[in-house]
Amino acid sequence: MARMQKKQRQQHLIEKIQSSPFLTDEELARLLDVSIQTIRLDRLELGIPELRERTKQMAEEAQTKIKAIDKAEIVGELIDLDLGKSGISMMTVTPDMVFERTRVARAYYVFSQANSLALAIIDAPAAVTGVANIKYKTPIRVGEKLVAKAEVVKQRGNKYFIWVKTRNEKQEVFRAKFIMVSLD
Amino acid sequence: MARMQKKQRQQHLIEKIQSSPFLTDEELARLLDVSIQTIRLDRLELGIPELRERTKQMAEEAQTKIKAIDKAEIVGELIDLDLGKSGISMMTVTPDMVFERTRVARAYYVFSQANSLALAIIDAPAAVTGVANIKYKTPIRVGEKLVAKAEVVKQRGNKYFIWVKTRNEKQEVFRAKFIMVSLD
Structure with missing residues (x-):
């Protein structure tokens, strides 16, 4: 059950970041109703870089x-x-x-x-x-x-x-x- | 007669400069169909400063x-x-x-x-x-x-x-x- 919740949560996290790539970890935590620490660990597991790095990558590609x-x-x-x-x-x-x-x-x-x-x-x-x-x-x-x-x-x-x-x-x-x- | 023309011309000059204060002497000469020298002498007689000075005065007042x-x-x-x-x-x-x-x-x-x-x-x-x-x-x-x-x-x-x-x-x-x- 906890495992299922985690999968769902990570799926939600991926969707949130795809639709709003400039959300901070704090904002993501509030939206998904979990701790900031959970968001950080989920990002690490999923290989999603932190906001600053995400922005930089997108900017370089855009330019x-x-x-x-x-x-x-x-x-x-x-x-x-x-x-x-x-x-x-x-x-x-x-x-x-x-x-x-x-x-x-x-x-x-x-x-x-x-x-x-x-x-x-x-x-x-x-x-x-x-x-x-x-x-x-x-x-x-x-x-x-x-x-x-x-x-x-x-x-x-x-x-x-x-x-x-x-x-x-x-x-x-x-x-x-x-x-x-x-x-x- | 020449005197009359001069008075008229100077009146025109005053009107032109009042309605379009940023005309150069060259442009005024063309508009009034006289030489640039005539415009300069008329301005001197009438106490109208040259374009640069006119602009400066207006700018100072405006500001x-x-x-x-x-x-x-x-x-x-x-x-x-x-x-x-x-x-x-x-x-x-x-x-x-x-x-x-x-x-x-x-x-x-x-x-x-x-x-x-x-x-x-x-x-x-x-x-x-x-x-x-x-x-x-x-x-x-x-x-x-x-x-x-x-x-x-x-x-x-x-x-x-x-x-x-x-x-x-x-x-x-x-x-x-x-x-x-x-x-x-």
Whole structure:
């Protein structure tokens, strides 16, 4: 019975990490209602690296696939990429990114994370931004870890319709719809 | 008769400079169909400083009026400001602003010039960006001098509806509609 529970638990762990690869051991422990120690042992048995190493591996793999933009030109860190389809990047808000007066992140940092991610997922040698409709849903502050997810929702000729949604630890803070145009 | 022509010409010159303060002497000469030398002498007589000095004076005056943003946080140079109503800024595209691959200016530089100008014209102690609908009309390249003009088109409570249009020397290259929200 205990053996069965362990198998099930490990299956759950694998599924959780596949769908949300950036969960910490603490978060996984809470979700599966077990101790952090159990999560660590399960990961060891299953050969799943710790969060930092998982992120690094995904980032390295993602960065080899980019075509339309130079990887150094991406704002934030690209950590997952399914070229032509979707991508994920992470950016931590540092003190130089906020306005002196309001301590709120300048709009263009969040925009540029989303915009450079939208470029990165395009399966073409080069592309430019055509249109962007963007919404800031809540002020973003120092220390927040912003995870942006981009998805190609439609492609017509050389036009790519790309949606980007950015979340902090708690909620969606920003979303953008881009029309990007690939160049020959 | 010659005297009359001169008076008329100087009146035209004053009007031109008031409506388009950033015309060069060369451009003014072409518009009024006289020599550059004539423009220079007219400016001297009328006590109108040369373009560089005019820009500097306007910029200094504009920068004393800003409320919602720190002047160091403006992207580009603010050169005119009618607080609560409109503003103008200039930015020259430098090589570090373009993508390696396409030599096209990164979307967020143009966005941030427009966005920080939109903040600068708000007559409130602090404000943040809510929504932006933006359109890039043509690729922007190194050396282009971008003049952004922002205008408050509507205000409802703490919401400011601001349009920004950015031109290079020849045409409109970008436009944005912002909804900015002032904070207490």
